Each structure stands twice: as C-alpha cells, then as structure tokens.
Amino acid sequence: MSTRAAFLHASAEMVAAVDLVVCRPVDALGFIRAAARGDRRAARVMTAVDDALHQLDAAPPRSPLLCAACPQPLRPGTAYSFVVHLPVDERTPYGFALGICRRCATSRAEVRRKAVAALRVEMPGLRVVEATHASGGRA
Numbered sequence: 001m002s003t004r005a006a007f008l009h010a011s012a013e014m015v016a017a018v019d020l021v022v023c024r025p026v027d028a029l030g031f032i033r034a035a036a037r038g039d040r041r042a043a044r045v046m047t048a049v050d051d052a053l054h055q056l057d058a059a060p061p062r063s064p065l066l067c068a069a070c071p072q073p074l075r076p077g078t079a080y081s082f083v084v085h086l087p088v089d090e091r092t093p094y095g096f097a098l099g100i101c102r103r104c105a106t107s108r109a110e111v112r113r114k115a116v117a118a119l120r121v122e123m124p125g126l127r128v129v130e131a132t133h134a135s136g137g138r139a
C-alpha cells in the first residue's frame with residue numbers, strides 16, 4: 001500500500017470510527033453530573049441528547065420522529081432511550097442522538113445492538129470503538 005493509499009485508508013477509518021454511548025432515562029442524571037464536573041465526553045453526549053429532544057418537541061404531530069429501530073413514533077413525554085453517535089475524532093465536537101423506543105429498548109445491550117444495526121444501514125463501514133470512560137462506563 002502506498003503512503004497516500006495508507007493515509008486515505010487511515011482517514012476513512014477515523015471518519016468511520018464512532019463511540020456509541022447509550023443514554024437511557026436512568027442514565028441522564030449521571031451524564032449531567034459528569035458534564036458539570038467537566039467531563040467532555042458527557043458534555044458531548046448531553047449536547048446531542050438535548051438537540052434530539054428539541055427536534056422531538058419541534059416535530060409536527062403528523063410527522064413525529066421515529067424510533068431508529070422500528071416505525072414507532074417517539075413522542076415527547078414518553079420513555080425512550082438515546083444512542084449517541086460520537087465521532088472518535090474530538091475535533092468534531094458534536095455527535096448526534098438516535099431515539100430508540102421503549103418497545104425496542106429492553107436493555108442497554110439491546111439499545112446498543114439495535115442502534116448499530118440502524119446505523120450500519122446508512123454507514124456500512126461503521127467501526128464502533130469500545131471506549132471506557134468515567135462517564136457512563138463502558139460505551
């Protein structure tokens with residue numbers, strides 16, 4: 001592999017490498033506290049979740065945002081989890097959050113598995129990094 005090809009390959013790997021963070025309703029307070037203590041990853045998670053909540057609130061009733069794993073609408077005030085897609089490269093400051101409905105989200109592992117499946121439809125080259133951080137434990 002030439003140097004240029006190796007560089008392009010490494011760049012593509014960086015773009016495709018993501019840290020997926022599960023944020024269930026019971027996890028939110030821990031992320032908020034960690035962000036308040038200066039945890040950058042927790043702050044990125046909460047920024048993405050906050051953006052998703054604003055989108056949920058702003059969605060017209062006739063075209064609500066849908067669960068990432070099934071056609072169930074995500075309505076404000078109902079319980080759902082988020083999976084936050086954070087680029088590993090922190091120069092990209094923000095990630096985005098996918099909502100997973102309560103029916104699909106039976107456990108942390110199930111939320112994660114369904115989010116990876118949904119993301120791989122759009123990004124077949126997605127590489128999920130197993131990151132361990134103070135906030136939220138193992139990603």
Ligand SMILES: [Zn+2]
Pocket residue numbers: 067068069070071072100101102103104105
């Ligand atoms: Zn669902």
